[in-house]
Amino acid sequence: MAESSSWGFHRNFDGNRSVPNGEGERNVRDIEVQTDTKVQGQVPRLCKANLFTLLSLWMELFPKKQASRWENKPLQECGLVVVREHRISGLHCSSDHLHAGQVAVLKHGSRLKGCELYFSRKPCSTCLKMLLNAGAGRICYWPGDAELSLLAHTHTASSVLDAGAGERLRASSRALLGVVLQPLTCTTLQFLEEASLNADFLGRIAADNPSLDTENVYRREYRKNMEDFSQKFLIGDEEQHKMVLSKMGLENFCVEPSLSHLRQHMRNLIRILASVAASVPILLERYGFFANDASESPVSQEVIRHCIIQARLLACRTEDPKVGVGAVIWARGKQSHGDGTGGLYLVGCGYNAYPVGSQYAEFPQMDHRIEESQNRKYRYILHAEQNALTFRSAEIKDEENTMMFVTKCPCDECVPLIGCAGIKQIYTTDLDSNKVKDDISYLRFHKLNHVQKFIWQQKVPVETSAEAALPVANGYIKRRAPEETNSQCNKRLRS
Ligand SMILES: Nc1ccn([C@H]2C[C@H](O)[C@@H](COP(=O)(O)OP(=O)(O)OP(=O)(O)O)O2)c(=O)n1
Numbered sequence: 001m002a003e004s005s006s007w008g009f010h011r012n013f014d015g016n017r018s019v020p021n022g023e024g025e026r027n028v029r030d031i032e033v034q035t036d037t038k039v040q041g042q043v044p045r046l047c048k049a050n051l052f053t054l055l056s057l058w059m060e061l062f063p064k065k066q067a068s069r070w071e072n073k074p075l076q077e078c079g080l081v082v083v084r085e086h087r088i089s090g091l092h093c094s095s096d097h098l099h100a101g102q103v104a105v106l107k108h109g110s111r112l113k114g115c116e117l118y119f120s121r122k123p124c125s126t127c128l129k130m131l132l133n134a135g136a137g138r139i140c141y142w143p144g145d146a147e148l149s150l151l152a153h154t155h156t157a158s159s160v161l162d163a164g165a166g167e168r169l170r171a172s173s174r175a176l177l178g179v180v181l182q183p184l185t186c187t188t189l190q191f192l193e194e195a196s197l198n199a200d201f202l203g204r205i206a207a208d209n210p211s212l213d214t215e216n217v218y219r220r221e222y223r224k225n226m227e228d229f230s231q232k233f234l235i236g237d238e239e240q241h242k243m244v245l246s247k248m249g250l251e252n253f254c255v256e257p258s259l260s261h262l263r264q265h266m267r268n269l270i271r272i273l274a275s276v277a278a279s280v281p282i283l284l285e286r287y288g289f290f291a292n293d294a295s296e297s298p299v300s301q302e303v304i305r306h307c308i309i310q311a312r313l314l315a316c317r318t319e320d321p322k323v324g325v326g327a328v329i330w331a332r333g334k335q336s337h338g339d340g341t342g343g344l345y346l347v348g349c350g351y352n353a354y355p356v357g358s359q360y361a362e363f364p365q366m367d368h369r370i371e372e373s374q375n376r377k378y379r380y381i382l383h384a385e386q387n388a389l390t391f392r393s394a395e396i397k398d399e400e401n402t403m404m405f406v407t408k409c410p411c412d413e414c415v416p417l418i419g420c421a422g423i424k425q426i427y428t429t430d431l432d433s434n435k436v437k438d439d440i441s442y443l444r445f446h447k448l449n450h451v452q453k454f455i456w457q458q459k460v461p462v463e464t465s466a467e468a469a470l471p472v473a474n475g476y477i478k479r480r481a482p483e484e485t486n487s488q489c490n491k492r493l494r495s
Pocket residue numbers: 320322323324325351352367368381382383384385406408409410411414432437440490
């Protein structure tokens with residue numbers, strides 16, 4: 001699908017205003033393309049810069065075994081996305097021992113040359129000098145508080161010194177260093193929020209509990225996420241935000257209307273994160289990814305949910321006008337290399353889209369509701385699992401545990417690929433399993449026997465009534481008509 005050209009607005013969101021001869025600025029504008037707007041009926045989707053940014057924020061929240069020793073210290077946890085030739089080649093986070101930037105240097109070494117790095121916080125100068133030295137092409141960061149906190153009450157003097165050193169490194173470097181967020185349209189926000197509400201995970205809960213108002217479950221989860229994520233990633237006080245921005249060398253954002261635009265845009269991105277995370281709700285810890293034969297998963301429910309939400313974020317960049325699907329593949333390496341993911345490393349990730357390089361509307365976009373079968377999308381669209389396997393950044397090793405996390409039940413086209421790729425476990429939803437939807441069928445998934453299947457479902461079958469078993473959202477249970485069955489609960493709001 002073609003991406004439209006960038007916005008002039010974007011210039012306000014890059015921190016490279018003092019790159020000599022303006023070349024950096026031109027480069028950034030050339031690289032970034034805006035796809036958030038609904039261009040002539042094009043599906044509203046996240047542009048890559050926003051997707052990578054959201055993934056970096058989410059990686060900061062990767063579940064750790066014990067609270068990080070950085071807690072309440074000026075050095076904050078940090079998430080990082082490494083992008084090579086416009087594709088994600090690493091998802092990382094800081095650990096007890098290493099900063100996220102250090103993890104990237106250890107994992108990728110000189111392969112960082114020319115890569116783009118997306119940080120959830122401006123990295124400290126210790127990381128910055130190593131990353132620049134490794135040849136990173138572009139270092140982007142979320143314009144909230146820095147990794148070495150400028151808001152923490154302790155050690156502020158050293159944080160300020162560090163920020164100064166970061167500025168000096170930036171000024172003398174050929175690499176681009178700054179903020180590359182792009183504004184979201186209302187259409188995109190609305191589309192992505194609806195997609196969260198319509199995702200199969202809430203669909204499963206609705207199918208199991210016909211009397212439960214799942215929209216209310218979603219809204220409650222969303223509000224809680226908004227509170228948590230705003231506290232973590234936004235700076236409530238405008239004056240404090242201005243102070244942080246100017247110490248990080250982003251004074252151009254401190255003037256109006258840039259400041260208001262930046263703050264609003266950051267808030268909108270946090271809304272998307274809150275909404276996507278709410279699509280896989282923690283429902284009294286009753287729902288999770290469980291094997292039907294009660295086998296133990298090699299990773300915890302928290303880690304599974306985190307990976308599924310990574311996949312849901314990827315789905316926000318779908319090219320399918322109706323349904324976004326995302327897939328991520330992680331493996332457990334023999335050594336942990338100090339990564340905050342506890343030895344897990346990314347093998348590949350993808351979302352459903354038309355073949356690489358195709359132009360918008362070059363291929364049919366309609367589903368089986370259009371009568372002429374030659375005008376349907378199914379023969380042209382690549383599935384999330386296919387893209388994750390094709391564009392993987394690491395090989396799948398037989399001796400390691402490789403896990404696939406996918407937001408929709410694998411179809412008959414993908415099941416043999418998954419079966420033969422060396423994947424050991426799959427985490428997904430089986431809402432579509434055993435269904436035939438004209439051009440796409442899901443009959444083979446249950447036969448995928450040599451891959452362990454962990455399905456989104458209730459842990460223990462609830463024998464009491466659904467109303468007693470599940471929380472009543474705001475004391476209100478929406479009555480669903482009895483004929484609203486499994487398949488109807490899965491209907492898209494927009495359809
Ligand atoms: N594991 C999967 C399953 C599907 N897809 C993709 C292929 C299609 O692009 C889209 C499925 O398209 P449909 O229009 O058939 O979506 P639904 O299954 O929601 O159809 P329905 O409206 O009949 O429920 O998802 C994918 O990437 N990975």
